[in-house]
Structures are given as structure tokens and as C-alpha cells.
Amino acid sequence: MSMATVTSARMPQNRLFVPPGVYRPQADTWLLADALSREELTPETEVLEIGTGTGAVALHAAARGALVTAVDVSWRAVIAARVNALRQRLALRVLHGDFAARARGQRFDLVLSNPPYVPSPHPRPPTRGAERAWDAGPDGRVVIDRICSDAASMLRPGGVLLMVHSGMCDARATVRRLEGSGLAARAVACARVPWGPVLRTRRAWLEEAGLARAGDAWEELVVIRAQHT
Numbered sequence: 091m092s093m094a095t096v097t098s099a100r101m102p103q104n105r106l107f108v109p110p111g112v113y114r115p116q117a118d119t120w121l122l123a124d125a126l127s128r129e130e131l132t133p134e135t136e137v138l139e140i141g142t143g144t145g146a147v148a149l150h151a152a153a154r155g156a157l158v159t160a161v162d163v164s165w166r167a168v169i170a171a172r173v174n175a176l177r178q179r180l181a182l183r184v185l186h187g188d189f190a191a192r193a194r195g196q197r198f199d200l201v202l203s204n205p206p207y208v209p210s211p212h213p214r215p216p217t218r219g220a221e222r223a224w225d226a227g228p229d230g231r232v233v234i235d236r237i238c239s240d241a242a243s244m245l246r247p248g249g250v251l252l253m254v255h256s257g258m259c260d261a262r263a264t265v266r267r268l269e270g271s272g273l274a275a276r277a278v279a280c281a282r283v284p285w286g287p288v289l290r291t292r293r294a295w296l297e298e299a300g301l302a303r304a305g306d307a308w309e310e311l312v313v314i315r316a317q318h319t
């Protein structure tokens with residue numbers, strides 16, 4: 091597994107429309123995009139991006155010719171992704187809603203996600219507001235666990251899930267869960283990034299919850315790749 095230098099070199103970030111309340115693409119976005127760059131895509135490859143935000147990663151796949159569907163619970167994100175697709179003249183189907191409801195009954199060759207993964211003192215993730223992009227319950231795994239549970243049914247045989255999340259929310263548990271549903275899973279990339287403002291404001295709670303040690307200032311991001319056998 092390589093420790094990546096995360097760059098936005100492959101992504102036209104300056105051309106992205108990022109309205110207030112929509113997740114601004116950052117290190118985790120680029121790490122997922124880098125992992126995506128290593129996957130083979132053809133015009134027949136059907137891709138689903140769960141939690142598309144601005145559509146940055148989905149558009150990266152669309153620019154390589156894949157047939158891409160993106161889904162997000164946030165209407166603002168849906169509109170941003172549609173605007174960004176129009177601006178870049180790329181075909182992208184953007185659906186509003188929870189991924190499980192919108193992907194039900196469909197199978198994809200590639201499922202991508204940079205889901206909410208920040209541990210939060212609140213027992214349940216928020217149902218509205220910008221925090222929906224990062225807050226994921228006390229262990230940071232509420233959405234990750236749901237994606238793990240649904241991965242096998244969303245993928246075609248041979249299909250691949252690429253999911254990025256924080257080392258703080260137990261990447262090994264993700265690998266175990268995915269393997270438990272019959273997928274071959276491993277970490278394929280990681281990057282160390284400085285704590286952002288959300289983690290910094292939660293320092294006392296994270297330390298008390300045993301998710302961080304005093305003085306921690308760097309977070310490890312991990313991309314898990316899981317293949318349907």
C-alpha cells in the first residue's frame with residue numbers, strides 16, 4: 091500500500107462550482123480520485139458514486155468515458171453536481187436521496203464513495219445541514235457500515251468498491267465486514283493529512299472517547315478496495 095501525496099493535479103478543481111453547504115473537494119476527494127485513476131474504465135463501465143457532493147469524483151469517471159450515476163442526500167449537492175456536469179459538458183446522472191433507496195435493485199461495475207466518516211458526539215448523524223457531509227455517529231461508521239452491508243448487492247460479479255475513510259474509524263473493521271460479505275478487500279492507498287477544523291474542535295471529546303491521543307494533529311486517510319468475486 092502506498093502512502094500517497096494527495097494532489098488535485100488530475101482534477102479541474104478551479105472549474106468546480108461549490109455552493110455553501112456542499113463539501114469542498116479536499117484531500118480525501120483527491121485520494122479517492124487517485125485510486126479511481128488506477129481502475130480500468132471503458133464506455134460500458136457502469137459507475138455509482140455514493141455521496142457525490144460537487145460531483146468531482148463522479149466527473150473524473152465520466153471524463154474517462156464511463157456511464158456514471160451519482161447520488162446524494164443533499165439537494166444542494168445534487169444541484170452543484172448537475173451544474174458541474176453541465177459546465178464540463180459531461181454526461182452524469184445525479185439522483186437525490188439516500189444511496190440505499192436510490193441504488194436498490196441495480197448493480198454496478200464500480201461503486202465509489204467518500205462517505206461521512208468523522209466521529210461525532212451526537213448518537214445519530216444529522217438529517218440536514220452541511221454536517222451531513224462528515225458527521226457519522228460516535229464511531230464514525232454509520233454510513234460506512236451501511237455501505238459495507240450493501241456492497242455485495244450493489245456490485246456485479248467482478249465489480250469493485252473503492253471507499254475512502256479515516257483511519258480513526260477502524261479501516262480493519264471495514265475490511266473484515268466486506269470480507270464477511272464475500273468480497274476480497276484490502277487497503278490500496280493512504281495519506282496523512284493535518285487535522286481539519288472539525289477534528290480540532292472535537293479534540294477533547296475524541297481523546298475522551300479513545301479515538302485520538304493527546305497531541306495528535308494528523309489523520310490517516312485510507313482507501314479500501316473490495317472486489318466482488
Ligand SMILES: C[S@@+](CC[C@H](N)C(=O)[O-])C[C@H]1O[C@@H](n2cnc3c(N)ncnc32)[C@H](O)[C@@H]1O
Pocket residue numbers: 113114115116118119122140141142143144145146147161162163164167187188189190204205206222223224233
Ligand atoms: C465527505 S462528502 C464527499 C463529497 C464528494 N464525494 C467529495 O469527495 O468531495 C460526503 C457526501 O455524502 C453525502 N451523503 C451523506 N449521507 C448520504 C447517504 N446516506 N446517501 C447519499 N449521500 C449521502 C453528503 O451529503 C456529502 O455530500
